[in-house]
Every structure is written in C-alpha cells, then in structure tokens.
Amino acid sequence: MGSITDSFSDLSLNSAQELGALIVGAGFGGVYQLKHLRDAGYKVKLVEAGADYGGVWYWNRYPGARVDSSIPVYEFSDPALWQTWSWKQRFPGSAELRAYFAHVAEVWDLRRDTEFGAFVESAVWDDGESKWTVKTKKGDIYKAEFFLLNTGFAAKRYIPDWKGIDTFKGNFLHPSYWPHEELDLKGKKVAVIGTGSTGIQLATDLAPLVGELAVFQRTINTSLPMRQVDYQDGEQEIPRKDYPDFFRGRTDSFGGFDFNFIGRSTFDDDPETRRELYEKLWAEGDFKFWLATYQDMLFDPAANREAYNFWRDKTRAKIHDARVRDLLAPMKQPYSFGCKRVSLENGYFEIFNESHVHLVDVNSTPIEEITPKGIKTSEKEWEFDYIICATGFDSITGSLKQIDIRGPSGQSLQEHWKKATYTHMGLSVSGFPNMFFSYGPQAPTPFCNGPTCAELQGDWILGLMNHMRDKGLKKVEVEEESENKWREIVLRLANATLLPNTRSWYMGDNIPGKPREPLLYLGGVPAYYKTLGEAAKNGYTGFKLE
Template sequence: MTRCEESRDGPRSDRSTTPELYNTIVGSITNGLNGLHLHNGAAQELDALIVGAGFGSVYQLKHLRDAGYKVKLVEAGGDYGGVWYWNRYPGARVDSSVPAYEFSDPALWKTWSRQQRFPASAELRAYFAHVADVWDLRRDTEFGAFVESAVWGDGEARWTIKTKKGDIYKAKFFLLNTGFAAKRYIPDWKGIETFQGTFLHPSYWPHEGLDLKGKKVAVIGTGSTGAQLAADLTPLVGELAVFQRSINTSMPMRQVDYQDGEQEIPRDDYPDFYRGRTDRFGGFDFSFLGRSTFDDDAEKRRETYEKLWASGDFKFWLTTYQDMLHTTFGGTKARAKIHDARVRDLLAPMKQPYWLGCKRVSLENGYFEIFNESHVHLVDVNSTPIEAITPKGIKTSEKEWEFDYIICATGFDSLTGGLKQMDIRGPSGQSLAEHWEEATYTHLGLSVSGFPNMLFSYGPQAPTPFCNGPTCAQLQGDWILGLMNHMRDKGLKKVEAEEESEKKWRDLVLEIANATLLPAAHSWYMGDNIPGKPREPLVYLGGVPAYYKTLGETAENGYTGFKLE
C-alpha cells in the first residue's frame, strides 16, 4: 500500500494525527528549509511564543512586534498559510469572497490583486507570501517546529515550551493559533493497512500532485472538501465513486475570474468595507434582511430567494430572512441539475434532513452535475455501509468496489483537537486535554482557568466557524495585544481566567445554542464526528457584533472575569 499521509506522519494507531505523526510529516520539510538543525539546549527567552502560521498568528506576530515585544512564531508546516499550506487537493479553495478574506492593512491590499472571487489554495499561499514579505515576518518565524509540550512555571511566571525537533522557549505569553482544523480524523475502518493502492486524507495531498488519469478513485465524504474534490476530479479520473454519509446543503459559488487588476469593489471603498466587518453577524460585508419570512407575500419571497441565489456566496443563507431555517428552494434548484431519479433523491431530497446552517454549508461549483456523468457513481453509506477496506478497495454491505486511490475526506477533530494534541500543563500539573476531558470550558473563547498567560484565537466557544477568518484574527488579536499592553503598563506578570467566569461563558454558549436548532443535527459543531468526544455546542452563536461588544466591555471594565497579578 502507498499511503500518502503515511509518508509524512508515520504509522497510525488511532487514525488521527498525533504529535509523533506531525513530527514525521514535517521532518523532510524542515531539512529542506533549514538544513541540518543543531540544538545547543539553551532556551530562547521571549515575551510571547506564537503557535501556527495562519491569519491569527501572522497578525499577532506583526502587531506584537510593532508594540515592542520580543516574539517568535513557530509552525509545524513548511510555510505560512495555516490550513492553506496543507490543503492542496484539486478544487481546494476558500468559500469567503475577496476582499473579505484579506487583512485590512492598506500596505497589503494596495499592492495585491486577486485573480478570482473565491481564490484557490495556491493563490491563498501566494497571498500569505505577500503578507510575509510586506510585514517582514520570516526573520521571526521557525518552520518545521511542532510544539509537543508546554509547562507553566509559577515561580518565574513563564511557560517552558518544547518543540519536537528540540527547540526550547521560555515565554511570558503562550499564544495558540492552531485554528479549528489542525487534527485530521480518519475512521478506524478494518483493513486500511491492507489496501494495495494509495490511501490519503486530502489535507496530506502531495505537493507534487498525483497522476490520476484513467484511475479508479473513491472519495469518502461529501462535506466541503469532498464536494470540491469530486467536482475537480471528475474530468481527470477513469472512474469516480463518491461515498455519501450525509447530504451537502450546497449553495452556488458563482465564481468570478478577474482581469487586468479589477476587483469586486473599488479599492477606494476598502476602508469603509473593512470597518463594517465587525458589524455583520459573520464578519463579512452582508447581514440578514431584518424582516421575517412572512412579512413578505409569496411573490416577494420568491423574488428575494431568486436574487440571493443568483448572487452566490453565503448570501442565500446569511442575507435572507432572519427566521429562515428551512426551505425547499435550494433542494429544488439542485434537483433540476440531476438526471437520475435515485441519485436526485439521495443528493437533494425534498424533505430537508436537517435545518439550514446546522451542518456546514458549502459553496459548490458544478458538484451536482458530475453525477450525470457515466463514470461517476454515488454510494449511500447509510443504506450500504462501509464494512472494511480491502486490498483491492472498499467493501460495503452490498459489494466490493475496486480502487487505485481512496481519498478519505472525513474531516477533523475540530476546534478542540488541535489544542488537546499538545501536552500543555498548568501549575496544577493537569493537562489541557484532561481539563477538557468531560466538557470544554473557556472564558470568551480565548482563555482557560488554570492555564495562566495562555491565550488562543479561532478556537472553541468563539464565533470561529461562523466568522470570516481575517475578521476574527484581527478582533481577537487586537484584544490580546490590548491585554498584554495593559499588563505591561501596570507591571503585572500573570493573567488567568477565573473558574466562575468560564463556567458562565460556557453556560452562555450553551444557552444561545440550545435556543437554536443547532443541537438537533449531528455535526462537528457539536463534536459528533469524533467517537468518544463530548457532545456539546463548541461555537458561540451570538454573532460577531455581540462578541466584539463583549470583548470591548471586558477590556473597558478592567478585564472582568480574569484574575490579574
């Protein structure tokens, strides 16, 4: 068997990524980038160590350094980009349009032009390279460095942080920006190790690509990644089978290719555009209509739906009536594209199996049409479940399918997985994974009691999966910098979330979620995709404006809910 991720992450025991697996992944990257790495055992003294190289990390590195802090960024991968460093599979692209999916710094957007409304992963990596150059980030960045452990020392009020390759850092602040998709998940199917073809998770797509011409390929999973992959693989492969676990409530992307430097809005309008992002529920440039579904008559509703559908993006979902959670409109649109009645009922049933937005909404670009091709098959694993991976392919309860490649688009241990896979221990000796074993507790989705001076962005119990990435990176990054400046001005050494405040924040997260229909669906928003993971709302659903207001009030009131010493 050839296992593309195995060449990077070594033998697998629990079918998910561990620090040991990550170390093997980045070993060859590190050697290529840094040559032979020699470590003399001396700890590097820092004001802050930043973990990760996505939007949150690079924003913090730039602004903390500008504020006079001695800071360093470490990243397990080989370059900037966060998930976009790893996601190189065919069809990988962001579902946030430009210029929303960019930083608001004029030094960046005045010297950068997008090629598409929804950029592909290669263009996103080019954008991060542009950011790194303009902000001069590389001199304070270490790639190929997976953080395996961090221990707080109460006497010195510092974290001792170790990477797998042997670097040691002493930092006053430990700033984690691992994002919500840092730990892959592959179900523990019997027989994976026996497969004689190539088995891989799409986020381990080889940088050199794969020659799939004429090959038999399986894609397991029909989330955003699975839908993107399937659409782009269809014209390349000899035969494609898509294994569907649950339907994808996709909306049209409406891709646009820009020519001669044109952009979606004039650059003169960018400052107002960026200022308005924190006033919108999802941190974009659009919000709900401000009226309910039946405030309009049937004709007006139909006109509204058609206009929003034609706009593409998430507008049909997040710019619609404020009470719309169920509609057959999208299903009807999808059904019109699918010729086969059986496939039509599996991909786009008229009875929506879950409420709109309670699972990850995707933007599709020709996804439904591929199932009209004679070499593309849809396998419903609810009626014919996967029983095992065999040497030749996949055995379902109905038959054995033969494949050259099995692409396992089964997602991630989202939101908490990336943080828990590091051995992080506070003054009590308890690890973060142990602290969160039964349930997740944070204050403001930024901090955890018992872990002083440890702050994270784009993580659990924040607006994370419902918030545009750069928007969240800036508002959380600015708040963290403000807290650090406050402590420096007051001569304080330590900040820690109060246990009572994190209990109250968890109660608020649950209260808002339980007032919606989100818990009614099985999704990674609730931790449902990982066996044994506590089932709980992991997302703050109050929206960006309410979250931004709470952060501001907390700071204005002397950082209530935190113990400062």
C-alpha cells in the same frame, strides 16, 4: 507532572530561547499577532509545523481546494498589503492563497522571527517565573511570558478506524496530506469518502480527469452556488478607495462578512415576495442564501423548512437520475438547513449526470472494510487505484488538545476539557495563565470569516498584554466563575437555535467519544466584538491580573 519535566532532562534549560511571547501557527491569526506584537516592542517568535506560511492553506493542496469566503473579505485590512496585491478570482484557490501569504510575509518581514518544521508537543507553566516552557518535537525549547495558540479549528485530521486500511495496495490519503508533487490521476479509479466542503471540491475537480469516480456519502451537503468570478487586469470586487470603510464594516456583520441577516422574518413576506428574495440571494452566490436571509431561518423550524424546500427544488433540477436526485436532495428534509457546515459548489451536483461518476449511500450500504483492491460495502467490493479519505477533522478543540499543555496544577488541557469545554470568551481557560488562543472553541469561529476573527481577537490580546506591561503585571488568569458563565451563554445561545437538533462537527458529533456540546458562540460577530470591548473597558472583567 514529573514525566513532563523529565522530558527536558536531556536538554539544558539554559539553552531555552527567552521570549515575551511564543506564537504557534502561521495562519491568519499567527502572522497577524507576530506582526503587531513585534511592532509593539515584544520579543516574539512564531513556530509552525509546516514548511511555510498559510495555516490550513499550506496543507490544503488537493484538486479544487479554494476558500469559500470572497475577497476582499478574506484578506487583512492593512493598506500596505491590499494596495500592493490583486486577486485573480472572487474565491481564490489554495495556490493563490499561499502566494498571498508569501506577499504578507514579505511586506511584514515575518521570516526573521519564524521557525518552520516546529510541531509544539508540550508546554508547562512555571508559577515561580510566571513563564511557559514550551518544547517542540525537534527539541527546541522556549521560555515565554505569553503562550499564544493559533492552531486553527481544522488541524487534527480524523480518519475512521476501518478494518484493513493498511492492506490497500493503491494510494490511501487524507486530503490535508496531499502530496506537493502532482499525482497521476488521469484515467484512474478513484473513491472520495465524505461530502463535506473538501469532498465536494475534490469530486468536482476530479470528475473530468479520472476514469471512474465513486463518492461515498453519509449525509447530504446543502451546497450553495459559489458564483465564481475571474478578474482581469487587476480589477477587484470593489474599488480600493472603498476598502477602509469595507474593512471597518466587517465587525458589523454576523459572520464577519459584508452582509447580514435581513431585519424581518420569513412569513412576514407573502410567498411571491419570499421567492423573489430567495432568487436574489441564490443568484448572488456566496453564503448569502445562508447568512443574508430572513432573521428567523436558524430559529424557526417552519422558516427553516421554507429555505430547505427552495434549496431542494433548485438542486433537484440539476440532477437527471431519480435515485441520485433523492439521495443528494431528498424531498423530506433530513436536518435543519444551515446547521451543518454549508459549502459552496461549482458544478458539483452536475457531475452525477456523468456515466463514470457514482454515488454510494453508506447509510444503505455501509463500508465494511478496506481491502487490498479497494472498498467493501455491504453490497459489493469496489476496486480503486486511489482512496481519498475526506472525513474531516477533530474540529475546534482537537488541535489544542493534541498538545500536552499543563498549568500550575499539573492538569492538562485535555483533562480539563475531558467532559466538557470551558473557556472565557473563547480566548482563554481557567487554570492556564498567560495562555490565549484564536479561532478556537466558544468563539464565533466556524461562523466567522478567518481574517476578521484574527484581527478582532489579535487586537484584544495585544491590548491586554499592553495593559499588563503598563501596570507592571506578570500574570493573567481566567476566573473559574467567568468560565462557567461563558459556557452558560454559549449553551443558551445555541439552544435558542435549531443547531443542537442536528448532528454536526459544530456539536462534536463527527468524532467518536467526543462530548456532544455546542462548540461555537452563536451571538454573532457584532455581539462578540461588543463583549470583548466591554471586558477591556472595565479592566478585563472575568480575569484575575497580578
């Protein structure tokens, strides 16, 4: 542990800012905690690597970037915010989301306690003081009783180690590093590598603009119709008088939305009734065909195949070319529907009917290298002006492991999670006292709407801190046994579904060398909310407080 303490040697610890809590990350989780911890009387500071609020929406500025959770689901429940804010679209774009965060910052008066441009690089726990010493890359030091990480599940970018990236004479970029100034893409030759939600949004928006577009696909994305709505004159999805009940209902939904799986199984209905339900969900858009369908869709292979076949037939009808049709929506189901991240689309499949848009199957013609002119596959060399690497993130655990966090034993969090991920309730880790994170591993994270999770977990963390303050306690730490039991629950829930049979970032499959394991809690938001509540009611079971 000497190397860590040595890193502070050129700076006096006497200059460290003393805090009750240091919050990392200015997305939904971080700003919620800043507001509510400060209201509760804690001396608190928020540090953010970017230059403004928004979390992932500060970074995501690429063409087509927008959220795929509808409003008012995707906003805070505080009346002071929604009474003075109107959305322009059912699924807001990134610029509108940044404007919303600016509204939140103003109403909640956040800027006076926020430090931007502050990337946290290390944190060390001092057992004698019961405090964390946290250092940023620019040299600021904080000593905090609580270390609250809200780094999100998509903060560490992933770019495959292709040969020749540095030789490319055009522009090579990851979408999360999209320049703030507008790029001159009109008439250009552009490659989009990847068909996750980012790749789909990018390709859809770029197709009408560029001269030639090639989309490099490894795996199909079972995208669903978004059904975008533009609002006029301040109208919103539901009347504002219904908002309080609406927000209270989010914790009753499996995904923290305003809909749920229906209480019957796929083959309880005859084929005609089943198709009527599918058609209804399809027409409503959103994630309803995924998360408001039959209760056995993610569990029973036959039920899952029924859902895929309906999706396949609907999607194939949009695509003219037979080869492209078979690549985008193959007759044979390639993986369990809904067990890779489902995206929402606005005309994505139709772009491949345009003569200047090409689909490259990297399974049959893999990328061999990046050349000065473009991309060389096993079939040919493509020439491009821009290569957009929409290859995603080291999701869920990557953003936490990129910080050198060390508990009293000197072991780093990265070392603690080297072979497998362990948490208690997806909130905290054994051996790292007074440290909590939101929207992280082994919580409902990827299956939970962001603001719902931010409020649910933020309130619980604040409740624990208040309990400790009332009791005069200084230290809280996860018991190792409870961490092991929570992992068993996470594995048991995941293994009851079809998810482990599918390669996805839900399982850590997108990062070479990363342990393959379920990284999310699949019990749903209501069960998770109940578990947290019971732990608090019973004196914070699973934790040692002193």
